Amino acid sequence: MPDGASPILEVQGLQTVFRTRGGDIHAVNSVDFHLQPGELLGVVGESGSGKSVTMMSLIGLLPSPPAEVRAGTVRFGGDDLLRMPARQLRDIRGARIGFVFQDPMTSLNPVFPVGFQIMEPLRKHMGLDRAAARRRAQELLELVGIPDAARRLGDFPHQFSGGMRQRVMIAMALACDPEVLIADEPTTALDVTIQAQILVLMKDLRERLGMAVIWITHDLGVIAGIADRVMVMYGGQVVEQAPVKALFARPQHPYTRALLQTVPHVTGARADRLKVIEGQPPVLSGPPRACPFRARCPHAFETCARANPARVAVGPDHDAACFWDVDRGAPRHV
Amino acid sequence: MFTYTIRRLLIAIPTLLVISLIIFLVVTLAPSDPTANLPLSIPSEVRAQMREALGLNEPILVRYLLWLRQFFLYEPLHMLDQAFGLSLAGEDMQRILSWQTRSPVADLIVQRLPQTLWVVGTSYVVGVLIALPIGIVSAYRQYSWFDQIGTFVSMVGFSVPTFFTGVLLIVIFSVHLGWFPSIYDTTLRVTDLSTFWLQIKQMIMPVAVLALYNAAQISRFMRASMLDNLNQDYVRTARAKGMTERVVVLLHVLRNSMIPVVTVIALGVPTVFGGAIITEQVFKVNGIGQLLIIAIQGGDVPTVQTLTFIFAVLIVLFNLIADVLYGLLDPRIRYD
Numbered sequence: 001m002p003d004g005a006s007p008i009l010e011v012q013g014l015q016t017v018f019r020t021r022g023g024d025i026h027a028v029n030s031v032d033f034h035l036q037p038g039e040l041l042g043v044v045g046e047s048g049s050g051k052s053v054t055m056m057s058l059i060g061l062l063p064s065p066p067a068e069v070r071a072g073t074v075r076f077g078g079d080d081l082l083r084m085p086a087r088q089l090r091d092i093r094g095a096r097i098g099f100v101f102q103d104p105m106t107s108l109n110p111v112f113p114v115g116f117q118i119m120e121p122l123r124k125h126m127g128l129d130r131a132a133a134r135r136r137a138q139e140l141l142e143l144v145g146i147p148d149a150a151r152r153l154g155d156f157p158h159q160f161s162g163g164m165r166q167r168v169m170i171a172m173a174l175a176c177d178p179e180v181l182i183a184d185e186p187t188t189a190l191d192v193t194i195q196a197q198i199l200v201l202m203k204d205l206r207e208r209l210g211m212a213v214i215w216i217t218h219d220l221g222v223i224a225g226i227a228d229r230v231m232v233m234y235g236g237q238v239v240e241q242a243p244v245k246a247l248f249a250r251p252q253h254p255y256t257r258a259l260l261q262t263v264p265h266v267t268g269a270r271a272d273r274l275k276v277i278e279g280q281p282p283v284l285s286g287p288p289r290a291c292p293f294r295a296r297c298p299h300a301f302e303t304c305a306r307a308n309p310a311r312v313a314v315g316p317d318h319d320a321a322c323f324w325d326v327d328r329g330a331p332r333h334v
Numbered sequence: 335m336f337t338y339t340i341r342r343l344l345i346a347i348p349t350l351l352v353i354s355l356i357i358f359l360v361v362t363l364a365p366s367d368p369t370a371n372l373p374l375s376i377p378s379e380v381r382a383q384m385r386e387a388l389g390l391n392e393p394i395l396v397r398y399l400l401w402l403r404q405f406f407l408y409e410p411l412h413m414l415d416q417a418f419g420l421s422l423a424g425e426d427m428q429r430i431l432s433w434q435t436r437s438p439v440a441d442l443i444v445q446r447l448p449q450t451l452w453v454v455g456t457s458y459v460v461g462v463l464i465a466l467p468i469g470i471v472s473a474y475r476q477y478s479w480f481d482q483i484g485t486f487v488s489m490v491g492f493s494v495p496t497f498f499t500g501v502l503l504i505v506i507f508s509v510h511l512g513w514f515p516s517i518y519d520t521t522l523r524v525t526d527l528s529t530f531w532l533q534i535k536q537m538i539m540p541v542a543v544l545a546l547y548n549a550a551q552i553s554r555f556m557r558a559s560m561l562d563n564l565n566q567d568y569v570r571t572a573r574a575k576g577m578t579e580r581v582v583v584l585l586h587v588l589r590n591s592m593i594p595v596v597t598v599i600a601l602g603v604p605t606v607f608g609g610a611i612i613t614e615q616v617f618k619v620n621g622i623g624q625l626l627i628i629a630i631q632g633g634d635v636p637t638v639q640t641l642t643f644i645f646a647v648l649i650v651l652f653n654l655i656a657d658v659l660y661g662l663l664d665p666r667i668r669y670d
Contacts, residue, residue, distance in 0.1 A: 061574055094576035101574075106567040110666055111589050121575045156665040172575065 007034035007075075008212050009058075009180055014072035016050075016057045019065060026284045027053045029236045030072070032311075035180065040206060040213040042227030042244065044220060044259070048281050050236035051216045055182050059093050060086070076180075095125035098173030098211075102185040104165035108157035114141075114168045115153030121175045140171040145201060163194035167201070174205065182214045187222065199226060220263055224248060229317070232256045235282045235292030238311065242318035250327075252320035254297045291323070299324040301331065335661055338669035342654050353646045354405075358398045358639055366633035368433045388433060401639060404430045409440055432637045434629065439640045442625060447607075449520055450614070450621030454606045457541040461548025462599055468549070469556020469595075473564060474583055484553065491550030496543050500616035503539045514539050518619040540617040544610055548602070555598050559591040566590075593663045600656040604648035 016028035028050045035041050043051045056062045057069050058081060074081040077096070081089060093099075101107040109117060118140055119133040128136060134153065141149035144167040157165055166186060173181055183202070187195040203226060206213055217223060223230055223244065230247045232240040232255065240253040251257045258277045279296035291297070294304040303323045311319040312332070325332040368388060369381045389397060409430060411423040429438040472481040508516035515536050524530050563569070564587055572586045611623035622641065629637035661667045 059574070061570060090576045090578060092576070093574055099571075099574035101567060101571060103567060107571045109568040109572065109586050109590070111593075111664065112586075120572075120577060120581075125576060158666045169571075172571075175575075 005036055008037045008077070009035040010073075010075040011054075011058065012073050012075075014054060014057060014074065015070040016053055016062070017068050017070050019068060023285055026287050027067075027236050028057060029284075029288050031233075031236075031238055033231055033238060033241065035212050035214060037179070037212055038206075038210050040215060040226060040228045042223040042230040043214060043216045043233060044218060044223055044230060045233035046218060046259075046277075046281060049233040051233050052184050053236075054233070055184060055214060055216060058182075059097055059099070060089050061093075061099070091125065094121040094173075094178075095176040096179050098175070098178035098181045100166070100169050100173045100181065100183040100186045103189045104162055104169050105189065107169055108165055110157055113154050113156055114160070115155075118153075118168070118172050118175055121172065125176045136175070137171075140175060141168070143174070143205070144168070144171045145197075146171075162190055163197060166190060166194075166198055170198075170201070170205070174209065174211075177209065178211055180212050180214065182216070184216045185218070186215075187219070188217070195222075202226065220260065232259070235288065236284050237288065237292065237308075238321065239293065240318075240320040240322075241311070242315065242320075246315055246318050250315070252314045252318070252326055253293075253322050254299050254324065254326070255293045256320075257326070258296075258298075291321075297324075299326070303331065335658065335669055338661075339654065339658060342657070346650050346654070350643075350647060350650060353650075354402070354643050355398060357642045357646065358401065359394070361635050361638050361642070362394055362397065368633040368635070371434075371632050401430070401636070404428065405640065405643070412438075413440065430636045430640055432629070433634045434632045434637070439637050442637065443622065443641070443644070446621050446625050449518070449619050450607070450610075450623065453518070453537055453540050453614070453617075453619050453621065454544060454610050454623075456537065457544035457610075458548055458602065458606045460541060461545040462552055464545065465549040465552035466556055466595075469553040470560055470583070470588065470591075472553065472557045473560030473591075476561065481557075484557075488550040488554050491546040492554070496547055496610065496613045497616055499546065500540070500543045500613055503543060504616070507539060516617065518617050520620050540610075540613050540619060543616075544613055552595070552599065552602075556591065556595050559594050560587060563587045563590045593660065596659050596663060597656045600652050600659055603652050604645060607648050608645050 011034065012032050014028055014031040015026070018025040018027055031050070031054050033041070043055070045051050053062065053067075057067070058074050060069075060081070062069075069082055072082060076092070079088075081092070084092075108114065115134065115137050118137040119128075119130075122128045122133040122136050123130070126133075126136075137153055138149045141152060146152055146164060146167055152160075157168070160168060166189075170186070173183075186202075187198050190198060199222060202213070202215075215223070215227060227244045229243050230241070231238055232247075232253065234255045240247070240251065240256045242252075247256065248260070251260055255277075262275045262277060264274055277296055282292045282295070284292075288308045290306065291300070291304040291309055294300040297304065299322075301324070309321045309323050311321045313319050323332055324330075367385075368390075369376070369384050372381070372384075385391065389400070392400075408423060408427040411427065412429055414420055415423050429440065431437065432439050432442055435442065468484050472484045475481055504516045507513045513535075516539075518536050518540065519532075522529060522533055522536070524533050564583075566587075569582060569587060572582045577586070608622065608626075610621075611627050613619070614621045614623040615627065626638065626641050628634075629641065657669075661669050
């Protein structure tokens with residue numbers, strides 16, 4: 001992707017806290033990242049690493065209470081989404097930023113026909129009348145590869161299969177030609193052949209429509225096939241960020257390396273057991289004062305318990321938040 | 335849907351026959367005597383003759399079958415005659431007569447139904463109209479002061495019996511303030527604005543008492559149903575599409591939440607026709623509920639039997655209506 005072009009989305013110091021009875025949970029801790037126009041950014045990390053919460057914080061989709069975005073700025077088209085009146089933010093949601101969710105079985109409203117649900121953003125954001133919105137909705141269904149689109153507009157979600165419902169979700173998210181599409185594990189709830197179809201569809205749509213995509217997943221195989229750049233999250237913070245080739249060729253953060261090792265290989269000798277990362281992800285009950293990965297890290301040393309490593313450049317457009325230099329096998333001098 | 339409805343109606347026939355038999359047995363076998371309320375000066379032979387004249391010496395099964403014939407054949411014919419001026423019913427086709435008043439039970443019901451429908455029906459409508467917004471707001475602002483007060487009032491309305499709230503209102507508004515009459519005047523004819531105002535005034539207290547009770551139940555139901563739906567994924571989707579909170583809550587969530595609530599509301603309608611036995615007694619509304627309680631006290635088997643059976647028919651009917659409504663409101667349900 002062209003470097004140097006100004007990013008369409010720029011997040012700095014994002015901090016999200018869930019206020020619970022048992023105390024605050026620091027789910028997202030000073031996350032910085034940016035998204036270039038037309039780029040596909042993959043976001044990976046295990047469950048609870050803060051991927052979804054980060055993205056939902058951006059556009060105010062977290063229920064508040066208990067969620068609270070404490071700090072940060074989200075630059076989008078010259079405005080800060082976090083300091084925008086609710087009304088203005090609503091005009092961006094669904095119009096300039098589209099969202100596709102994980103579970104297509106429950107993400108569509110069961111009592112309205114899919115045509116109505118696709119037409120809703122069209123009528124609100126683009127001010128289309130009923131007939132025009134209907135035509136556009138039909139185009140969208142055709143775009144995402146639903147056969148017999150005109151007739152299916154009147155069908156209810158339960159009359160579609162899981163894969164078809166996810167196509168409907170994508171059609172809905174694309175309705176107003178968004179500049180950014182956030183896809184939150186869009187293929188996780190689907191079986192593998194349908195996953196492949198949706199991936200091909202998304203690749204194709206992105207080439208045709210040219211929007212930037214943030215793709216949240218914990219499937220590294222998907223990322224390798226689709227992303228331009230990857231951001232790895234752990235314990236509510238970004239631990240490594242790199243172009244996709246660099247990340248798979250020379251991962252710099254021990255967590256990324258461990259994550260890559262857990263992927264079972266089809267070729268070669270079969271290991272007796274699947275590889276896992278030993279231990280549990282951290283409980284985020286306070287703001288991080290040390291490296292969140294140190295308890296599970298094979299390279300952890302005393303510095304890791306004293307401070308939380310900042311992200312340092314380790315290559316072209318490649319950074320990692322670690323005190324250990326894996327290339328030299330020694331602590332990094334920062 | 336149509337065949338389903340027809341099938342349900344056909345199934346209702348044996349159900350209702352069994353219900354009518356059970357009601358008949360319960361009412362007939364109860365140790366009551368229709369002559370017990372008569373003056374003590376009437377000698378016992380005369381009482382025995384009276385019982386015989388009422389057909390009490392016949393076997394129970396015969397009495398049941400006779401009642402069935404009266405209810406399903408003679409009464410409809412008489413009603414058609416009355417409605418269209420025909421003469422379908424023969425001279426020997428006796429109507430179901432109340433033992434107490436010797437007038438046809440159907441006429442008693444026709445006399446009393448307007449009062450019940452006005453008072454109890456209005457209270458049901460008012461109760462629903464109050465309950466729905468309260469339930470919606472309580473759920474949307476869960477644990478807010480509005481919700482807390484709503485919960486408290488609902489608990490009070492639900493748990494304090496109507497004979498207490500009714501008498502309380504009478505003491506406050508009739509006895510002390512003198513704003514409203516404590517007795518419902520059935521002879522009042524609404525002809526102009528001032529009589530209309532009188533009618534409103536005499537309806538306010540019984541309607542308020544019953545509406546509080548109905549609203550308490552339905553608002554809790556509405557709240558629970560809204561809460562179930564507010565956390566669904568599709569709500570997040572609607573917000574992600576940039577819909578306003580009004581559209582999210584009043585269109586997406588409410589449309590889903592109404593499905594079980596409409597069912598509950600439909601199931602409650604037969605109680606409107608059944609009247610409110612206690613509240614009608616407290617405010618002296620001579621409606622169906624009062625008719626039933628007087629008939630029970632007087633051992634008036636035909637009246638009790640007929641009224642109870644009509645309630646049973648309404649309950650079966652509105653169960654069916656509730657199921658059909660469920661199918662209409664929820665596209666996932668298909669009765670085929």
